[in-house]
Structures are given as structure tokens and as C-alpha cells.
Amino acid sequence: MLADTSLKQTPLYDTHLQLKARMVPFGGWQMPVQYEGILAEYAHTRQGVTVFDTCHMGEFLIEGDYRKSGLDRLVTCRLSDLPKGSCRYGLLLNDEGGVLDDLIVYRIGEQQWMIVVNASTMENDARQFQAQLDPSATFHNVSFLTGKLDIQGPLSREVLKPLVAGIEKLEYYTFDYFPVLGERVIISRTGYTGELGYEIYFPWDRTPELWSAIFADPRVAPAGLGVRDVLRLEMGYSLYGHELNETISPLAAGLGKFVDLEKDFIGREALLKQKSDGLKTKLVCFKSNSRRSPRQHHRIFSAEGRQIGEVTSGTFSPAIETGIGMGFVEPDHAKPGQTIFFGQAEAREAAVTCNRPFYSKGSLKT
Amino acid sequence: MEVVEHFYYTKEHEWVSVEDNVATIGITEYAQSALGDITFIELPEIGTEVEQFEQFASVESVKAASDIFSPMSGRVIEVNKKLDGNPGLINRSCFDKGWIAKIELSDPEEKSNLMNAQEYQKFLEGLEG
Numbered sequence: 001m002l003a004d005t006s007l008k009q010t011p012l013y014d015t016h017l018q019l020k021a022r023m024v025p026f027g028g029w030q031m032p033v034q035y036e037g038i039l040a041e042y043a044h045t046r047q048g049v050t051v052f053d054t055c056h057m058g059e060f061l062i063e064g065d066y067r068k069s070g071l072d073r074l075v076t077c078r079l080s081d082l083p084k085g086s087c088r089y090g091l092l093l094n095d096e097g098g099v100l101d102d103l104i105v106y107r108i109g110e111q112q113w114m115i116v117v118n119a120s121t122m123e124n125d126a127r128q129f130q131a132q133l134d135p136s137a138t139f140h141n142v143s144f145l146t147g148k149l150d151i152q153g154p155l156s157r158e159v160l161k162p163l164v165a166g167i168e169k170l171e172y173y174t175f176d177y178f179p180v181l182g183e184r185v186i187i188s189r190t191g192y193t194g195e196l197g198y199e200i201y202f203p204w205d206r207t208p209e210l211w212s213a214i215f216a217d218p219r220v221a222p223a224g225l226g227v228r229d230v231l232r233l234e235m236g237y238s239l240y241g242h243e244l245n246e247t248i249s250p251l252a253a254g255l256g257k258f259v260d261l262e263k264d265f266i267g268r269e270a271l272l273k274q275k276s277d278g279l280k281t282k283l284v285c286f287k288s289n290s291r292r293s294p295r296q297h298h299r300i301f302s303a304e305g306r307q308i309g310e311v312t313s314g315t316f317s318p319a320i321e322t323g324i325g326m327g328f329v330e331p332d333h334a335k336p337g338q339t340i341f342f343g344q345a346e347a348r349e350a351a352v353t354c355n356r357p358f359y360s361k362g363s364l365k366t
Numbered sequence: 367m368e369v370v371e372h373f374y375y376t377k378e379h380e381w382v383s384v385e386d387n388v389a390t391i392g393i394t395e396y397a398q399s400a401l402g403d404i405t406f407i408e409l410p411e412i413g414t415e416v417e418q419f420e421q422f423a424s425v426e427s428v429k430a431a432s433d434i435f436s437p438m439s440g441r442v443i444e445v446n447k448k449l450d451g452n453p454g455l456i457n458r459s460c461f462d463k464g465w466i467a468k469i470e471l472s473d474p475e476e477k478s479n480l481m482n483a484q485e486y487q488k489f490l491e492g493l494e495g
Contacts, residue, residue: 316428
């Protein structure tokens, strides 16, 4: 198969080919969707440890006072009380309160920040940051200098111990600098799987060396974007382009707890108006009554057969052995415990609405 | 990619093995590999009359769903019940234990609308090139 030259490649592209990964376009990148198979990679992540190539994601470094720099106005989460060495999930909004991206803020120092963003939105995010930051702040887009590996699974700590002295002290949603293969790099205890896990930020060109060093432990297996989507869906985590986009408000997406309405930020007025007017749609999570799975763009119907919304993500859940999905519906239908139907053109399969996560036995906080 | 010598094939990657007046139907190595881990199959009901190339079953994998079309016309006389509890059998043994249904043929001459193993192999090479 001819390589599509318009797609970017991570430094691990050749490694993926050697491992016979199936490659797909994703957010402008050629990425591995699966290696051995989604179910095998699933079991390996939930029970052992896997590594994901996440070099495609974007990283920005910012220096400046959180308020004077304008950073506080760019993200929805509270920065004033974020301790050094901690991460916080937040959103980048437009003036209408729509989501430009979801991101994680790392507070490196009193006035030093790293922002981690999605691959497909990175260029647009960078423009928004540069346009909105005060000239006194410094902004560096280090996305193409920064490789990243996600090590996820209950054995991830054990596997990293010989490679990263002191890794065991890292608490959930915190980070620190560690010496790894002669480099001093940021490692955070974060991830997108619901399991104990770490993200290692590493010099772009040397990422294959880090990959090899981790794979020296035979317990480690590679995992692709296919299983990443299954794992995040079982946790009820949003995916940009599915549960989030420029026309969806974080309040509708059920992410109100990541929005600090007490501070000033871009999009706040729009969100306050939505709050007083009432939301038109809300995110719903649901479990299929069978092994049949909802898929993106399936329609959602009420018990009476009226269309009430649309599916944004769906998959088969290996944990509960039924189809699971998320979508947006009229607010009354988003409450848990209600029967709904989903299908392509007509209501085909029954499902029950529920709270997230779908899977709560993960090693995330162990 | 594996193909079986005496089977006939469709462009939708179903296979059919004809013995006397009965055809056994399944999906090919190419199809199971493209779908990935199969998690659900909707089997046809016994007694259903199907036309050649008419949809008569559907499969779902973790991340995809796909219709299955009958390679020939006839009446469904048997379905592989083992697939209900174990749809992954199609991934592990698509040409043998993972067969989907058997039909009693109404027109065995319809084989001429299908590809033989050599033709299907060429067809696959065309897809991969």
C-alpha cells in the first residue's frame, strides 16, 4: 500500500510497520489502529500493561502569571489554586461557549505551564493561544519537538520502576521531572484508559529508544487507537470531534465540573446564558440490551419511537459484554434508568440510559 | 491472504462451498481480518428464502458493522448456532468452524456469477495493490 504523503508520521512510524500494525489516518497523522487485535490489546491494558504512541498530540509551553498572561481567560478550569506539579483537565472555548478543544494544564512552576492538546486541533489551538495571550507572556509550540508515550495498565508502575527511579511516588493527576535514558523529562500520572498509567514526554527523535527500553520488559504489549477508543468509552471520557466540538457546550457535554464559572474566561457569558435559558440537548450514556452496538450517527429514539437525538460514539464493551454508547438527546431523556432505542434509520435495539463510567473496576487510583 | 481451492467467492468477500444441492456459506479471511474481533452475528432464520446477493445476515465487530449477502439463491436449512455464543469463531476459523449458514440451492448454475479461487486471489491482489 502506498503511503499517503499528506499525513504526518510520528518517530515510531517504522516501528509500527515492523510490528505489522494496521495504520489509519487520524487527525492528520498516520497512526496504528491495532496490532494483535482490539480484544487482545484490551485484555492486556485492563490486566497487564500496554504502550500507546501519542506523539501526535500537541504540547505548548507558556511562561507568565496565570492571570496577567491571559492564560486564565483561555481555559475553563481554575488555575489560581492549581499546585505546582499538578495537572488539571479543562476546555478551550469560543465566544459562543462551543468547545475548540479539551486539554490538560500542567503547572510546572509559579509562572510556567505546559498545555497538552489534541492532534487534529493543535494548529487552531496554537493560533487561539497566540491571539489571546498577553504580549508579556511567552508561548512556544513544542508539539514537533515533543514525543509522548502512554504506558497504561495495572502493571505500568512495576514496568517503569527499573527505568524511572522514584516513579512510585507519583500520585494521580500529578507530574514531575525524572531522569530517563540520560534526559530530564516530564512524566505525569495521567491517561485515557481508566487504568493506572503514565504519560512520558520525551525528545521527539529519541522516542524510539524509549519505546525499546520499555519493551525490554516482556510483559509490555503495544496498543492502538482502536482499543484506546474502547477503553475511553468504557470510562465515559469525551473524545473531541465526537462528544465535543465547536457547537457543543461543555455544560451539554456533562463537563460542568471542569468549568469554573466564578472566574472570567472566553465563552463564560454564553454558558451563563445557557444556564438561565436551559439546555436544548444533553449527553446521555446508555447500555444496549444485547451484544449489538450503537455506532456514531445512529439515531436515538424514545420508548414511544420518536427520534430524540443522535449517537456520537459507540462500541462493544468487553467489560460488560454489551454494546455501549454516548450521544446527545433532549434533556428529559438523559436521566439514567430509561429505556431508549437506537438504530440507523429506525429504532432497532433497546438500550437503558445510565451514569458514567460504564466500567469502574479499573486500577486508575491504585 | 488465504483462499480455499474449491470454494466460490463474491466481491463482498463471502465464500460458498457447494456439495450436491447444498451450499455452505461464510466470510473470507480478508473479510474477517478487515472487520477485526467479531462480537455479534445476526443469523438468518431457518426456512428463509434468499435471492443471490441479497442480504441475509449481519456481523458486528468491536468497531464496525457489516451486512452479509448470500452468494447464491435458495432456502436456509441450517445455521451455525455456535456463533451465537462465540462469534469470535469466525475470526479463528472463517473457512471451516466459522461457517454461517447452509442453503438448499434453487439454481446451482448461479455459480457462474461467482469467482473461483484463482479469480478471487487476483481480485484480492487488485485491492491490495
